[in-house]
Amino acid sequence: MILAAIFIAALVTSNLIFQKFFIWSPFGLYTFEISVGILPYPVTFLVTDIISEIYGRRRANQVVLSGLLASLFVMLIVLVADAVPHTVWSPVSGDMFHDVFGLFGPAVLASMGAYLAAQYIDIRVFHFWKKLTHGRHLWLRNNGSTIFSQLVDTALVLILLSAAGAIEWARFWSLLENGFLFKVLVALVDTPVLYGVVWVLRKKFSLEIGEELDHA
Numbered sequence: 001m002i003l004a005a006i007f008i009a010a011l012v013t014s015n016l017i018f019q020k021f022f023i024w025s026p027f028g029l030y031t032f033e034i035s036v037g038i039l040p041y042p043v044t045f046l047v048t049d050i051i052s053e054i055y056g057r058r059r060a061n062q063v064v065l066s067g068l069l070a071s072l073f074v075m076l077i078v079l080v081a082d083a084v085p086h087t088v089w090s091p092v093s094g095d096m097f098h099d100v101f102g103l104f105g106p107a108v109l110a111s112m113g114a115y116l117a118a119q120y121i122d123i124r125v126f127h128f129w130k131k132l133t134h135g136r137h138l139w140l141r142n143n144g145s146t147i148f149s150q151l152v153d154t155a156l157v158l159i160l161l162s163a164a165g166a167i168e169w170a171r172f173w174s175l176l177e178n179g180f181l182f183k184v185l186v187a188l189v190d191t192p193v194l195y196g197v198v199w200v201l202r203k204k205f206s207l208e209i210g211e212e213l214d215h216a
Contacts, residue, residue: 004063007047010040011067011115012074015108019100034178042186045122045146049194052126053138054201056214064119068112075108110160118153122146135210142194143187150183 018037025031044067052060078101086094122145129141158176161167167175205213 003047003051004066007044007063008067008070010043010047012071014038014041014044015071015074015111016078016101018111030181032178032182033174034182038179038182042146042150042183042190044119045149045187046190046194048119048123049126049142049146050197050201052123053130053194053198054205054207054213056212057123057127058214060123061120064116064123067119068116071108071112071115110164110166111157113160114153114156117156118149121152122149125149130210135208138195138198139191142191146187147184150187151180154179154183 014037016037018035020036021033022036023031023033048060048063051063082094082098082101086092086097125145125148126141129137129144133140154176158167158172158179162169162172201207202209202211207213
């Protein structure tokens with residue numbers, strides 16, 4: 001439940017805050033120009049990999065579906081909040097609220113299509129490598145599945161958002177490069193976190209390497 005809560009919080013937050021873009025230049029080696037929505041999003045892939053490793057594919061798929069339902073529910077609430085008239089004394093005017101959340105509906109529908117494709121690809125590739133390596137080389141299936149699925153996710157969401165008019169087509173390739181490289185960097189950095197959480201959970205449930213609770 002804790003892992004599912006983190007997954008859903010990261011997913012919903014990324015959809016809520018995506019309209020702000022920022023610049024980051026680590027050590028002056030590369031300059032990222034990306035949406036702040038990308039900050040919590042890689043956490044979702046880390047969580048599904050942890051759940052896949054310990055609880056199995058079925059549980060991971062259930063969490064992905066739960067994230068979709070939560071996002072659609074939040075989208076409905078935001079659309080209603082945007083539609084109702086504001087009071088004269090409201091600290092946030094209707095126009096200001098619409099500027100921030102007006103694209104939330106189309107953006108979520110676009111991102112959810114990419115999200116479902118990428119998450120299910122991530123889970124399938126993760127378990128493919130897990131079976132192929134007989135449960136060994138956790139770093140390989142973690143990074144391999146995440147990097148491939150993140151490429152699919154980044155490309156799909158940018159195509160859909162550009163088609164919907166939320167992003168200019170002229171920015172497509174730069175945003176694809178920036179978003180994908182950032183997600184790859186996060187995937188590599190969070191590998192020790194994955195190992196730490198998996199080690200704790202294996203010890204808690206007395207699991208052998210490669211063993212899952214669904215088959216324990």
